[in-house]
Amino acid sequence: MPRLTLFALLFLIVFPSPAQTLATRDRPTYSRIKAHLDRIPSIDTHEHIQPFSEIPGRIRTERGIGVNLFSVWKNSYYAGVHKLTPWIDGQTFDSWWNAAQGDFENAKATSFYRYQLSAFRDLYGVDFETITAAQARELDRRIFENYKSAAWIRHVVTEKANVELMLFDPRIRFDFEPPYDFAVLALRVNPLLLAFHPDETPDPLHSPYVFARSRGLRMGSLDDYLAVLDRLFQEASRTGIVCLKYSGAYRRTLHFDRVGSAEAAAVFGRPRQELSAHQIKAFEDFVFWKLCELAAKHDLPFQVHTGHGRLQGSNPMLLLDVIEANPKTKFVLFHGGFPWVGETGAIAMRNIRNVWIDSVWLPTISYTMGKRALHEWLELLPSDKILWGGDAALVEGLYGAAIYMRECLAEVLAEKVEDGQLREQDALRIGRQILRENALSLFPGMRKKLWKSATR
Ligand SMILES: [Zn+2]
Incomplete structure (x- = not known):
């Protein structure tokens, strides 16, 4: 071996290059931050863990x-x-x-x-x-x-994953009764966009027509329908529902035109076969804008699915007009807009008063993209604008998503601390905000249901 190479080798052993130093996860900074995050009883902003009797699989x-x-x-x-x-x-x-x-x-x-x-x-x-x-x-x-006992659900969610409360998206109905005592409800608004005719919402569990009938309300005109929506939102917030959830981007574009009430009124009450695709879209768009107004009126933050699913039309940039025209509506952009995580950060930065980003599902889709997104968002936004959720159907998935999020977040915070971009005590505080405090601030109705008293 030539002398120079030998020297170079000895030099590298004594002074390792950055590439040879420990990976983030093997460093003490990561271990300290991770241990801190693990102790935080988290608030999970989005799950599909059905009532025990309806657990899928x-x-x-x-x-x-x-x-x-x-x-x-x-x-x-x-x-x-x-x-x-x-x-x-x-x-x-x-x-x-x-x-x-x-x-x-x-x-x-x-x-x-x-x-x-x-x-x-x-x-x-x-x-x-x-x-x-x-x-x-x-x-x-x-x-x-x-899975013979509901005790397994509670054990994994609240003890193993250390989730104190989860927001439950019932997917299929207007439900005013949470399925678990550690669950808080979101109101799924998807069917409301299509309610121009009773045939469009055949399931009585999520039909505004059935809801109206049960409350003795008329559904003969668009104005009647808007009054029914107002009543639905009133009841929702009174019974402990803390937000709205819309996931229509699996089916249609997130571009909602601003449609006048005359155009929507001309569609209301008519069956689909009498209408053009343009008319149906116009009705949906009109209702979506109305829902944004009602969300502000009843102070219900609006969780909106963006990105991965049906990619066509799901870029959160398509929401910019409606976001900017409704400054009092609190929009929560789901999944960080994956794959448009950079765009989502820019949207939130530009509309800092009424946009939050929820990283729900993101580290599970791509751990690396999750890290990149958290790194960027923390550089762009105040640290009280970022949330997390699991988005699972079974508790094993919820557990995996919760662990992945804690690891992903701990890595990002540790890297910022090691790079000299963040003091460790601030990193610990940011971790607590993202896993817990930000959700409690955005959904203050959840505070009433906190139960892990020692850490409250
Ligand atoms: Zn979901």
């Missing part, structure tokens, strides 16, 4: 009907992108696992696979990366046993 197994390992993967985000061998009604676990064990091969680096690993590791003591057939069988058995 119950299938016919050799042990009877219940939730098993297949259900956990199937009802996670993994299944939307990756291969998962279907469950055949009544089959044995071993026969399914024989076929399914190779399914995960191409998913190994993806966040949709990896976010669930912490649930298997921490809730079941299993390393899914090296799982054997015997361990898989035992994991399956334990999942099935756990």
Whole structure:
């Protein structure tokens, strides 16, 4: 070996280059911040954990009907992108696992696979990366046993994931009764945009026509409908609902034209077959603007799904006109607008008084994108504008999302501290804001339901 190379080698051993120093997660700064974040009872702004009797994923197994390992993967985000061998009604676990064990091969680096690993590791003591057939069988058995009781739901959410309260999006109905004592309700407004005719909202659980009838209100004209909406929002806030949730971007564009009431009134009461696509969109657009007004009137922040899902028309930039024309409406942009996380930061920065960003789902979609977004938003915005949520159907997914968020946030804060861009005590405070305090400030109605008294 030439002398110079030997010297260079010795130099590198004594003075390692930054690339050879410890990764963020192996540094003491990260460990201290992470330990702090883990102790914070968090407020999770968005979940779909249904009432226990309606938990999804119950299938016919050799042990009877219940939730098993297949259900956990199937009802996670993994299944939307990756291969998962279907469950055949009544089959044995071993026969399914024989076929399914190779399914995960191409998913190994993806966040949709990896976010669930912490649930298997921490809730079941299993390393899914090296799982054997015997361990898989035992994991399956334990999942099935756990889902025999609602106690499992509470245990994982409140103890394991350390979530004090979660905002529950019931997806399918106007519900005034939260399914768990640690749940607070959001009002799903999607069906309201389509209520130009009773046939458009066939499910009585989320029909404004059924709601109006049960309260003795008329639904004969657009004005009647607007009065019904006002009454619905009044009742919602009186019964403890703390926000609205709209996820129509899975179906249509987020561009809402400002439509006059005459145009909307001409659509109201007519069946779809008599209307053009343009007329239907105009009605929806009109109602969306009205909902923004009512959200301000009843002080209900408006959670809006943006980005990933149906990508066409889901760029949050399309909301700018409606956001700027409704300065008293509190808009919460969901999923950080993924993949438009930079644009979402710019929107919030420009409309700092009435826009919040919710990172719900983001680290689970892409851990790296989650880190990048948090780094950028913290540089752009006051630290009280960022929130988090899990967006899971089963508690294993909620747990994985919660752990991923705490890790992602701890890494971002530790990197800023190590780079000299943030004092550690401020990093700890920001962590507490994002995981907890910001949600309580935005949804003050949640404070009444706090119950982890020692840390209140
Ligand atoms: Zn959701």
